[in-house]
Amino acid sequence: MMMKFVQDTPSQRVVFGSGSLAQLAEEVARLGLSRVLVVATPGHGARLAALASDLLGSSCAGVHAQAVVHVPRAVAEAGIAEAARAGADGVVAMGGGAAIGLAKAIAIASNLPIVAVPTTYSGSEASPIAGTTDGERKITVRDPKALPKTIIYDPDLTLGLPPAVSAxxxxxAIAHAVEGLWIAERTPISCAMATEAMRLFADALPKVVADGNDRDARAACLSASWLCGIVLTSGTALHHKLAHVLGGLGMPHAETHSIILPHVTRFNLDAAPDAHERLCDTLETNDPAHALGVMLSLFPIPQALREVGLPRDKIGFVAAEAAKLNIAAPRSASEAEIRGILEAAY
Structure with a gap:
C-alpha cells in the first residue's frame, strides 16, 4: 500500500547539556517573562524548585510544590488559583511527569507559557498532550498551550534519581517509542525517532539503573526520553489508552506503563511487521515482547498490576472502558482480548 502521512512538528526550543540549568533565568527572559511560578512536587521536587527560585531571582513569582501524579482535578484547580494569585506570566516546571502535568493544566486554563526542566524520563515535556483525573477517570486533551515553549535538559539533575524511578x-518513555512504531499516524520521521530512542535506551537504561552516576548514560537516557516525547505527539493506541484508564483508578503512571508494555507488545506485534523488525534490530532479539519482559524483570520495580494495587474486580471495568475507544491500529481489540492482556499482566 502506498505510504500516506501527515507530519506536524510543533516548534520548541531545547537546551541540552551538563550544567544547563544555569541558563534558566536567561531562557525565561528570552520569552519575555518576568513573573514565573515554579511548580514541583513536594519533598525533593520542592528542593529543586527552591534552587530554580534562587536562579530566577526577581523573575520568580513564587513556588508551588504541590504537584501530584495524574493531576487530580483539585490539584489542578489549586495550581491555577496560585498562578492567578501570584500574577504569574509564565510557569517553570521542575521535575517529572507530575510537575509538568500540573504546569500543563495551569497553562491550558491561564494561557501561560511553560519552561520545562525535566528530571525524569517521562517525555511529557515534548508533547502537547495533558491529562487530569476526576474520580476514577482520567481525561486527556491535546492542546498547543500544553506544549512547553522551552525545555532545559540538564543530565546533572538526574544523577540522584533512584534506580526504581530511573527504571x-x-x-x-520506551512505551512511547514502541507504540509509536505501530500507530496509524506514524511517519518516517516519528519511526526514525522511536528507533533511535529504543537504541539509546536499550544500552543506557540498564547502565543508569546499575550506576546512577554514569553521566554519559544519564545524558543518553535524557536524549532518548526527548525523542520519545516527540513520538508521543504523533498519536497513541491501545497501550496508552489502557494506561490512562488504569491511571484514573490511581495506579502509578510510570510503573503501570512498565508492567503492561510486554503484554500489549505481544498482542500487537503480529499485526505490525515493520515495528517487529525495528524492535528486533534495536533490542537484538527475535522476540521483542519477551526482551521487554526480561528488561522489566531485571529492574527493581513492580512486576504485575496486583503489585501496584489494582483490585482484580476492576479488570472488567478497565477492559470495558478501553474497548469503548474502538482502537483499530495495528489491530482491533475486543473487550475479551483486553481482559486477557490485563489478566496476563496481573
Missing part, C-alpha cells in the same frame, strides 16, 4: 520512567 520506571525509562520504561514509560
Amino acid at each position: 520506571a520512567s525509562g520504561l514509560n
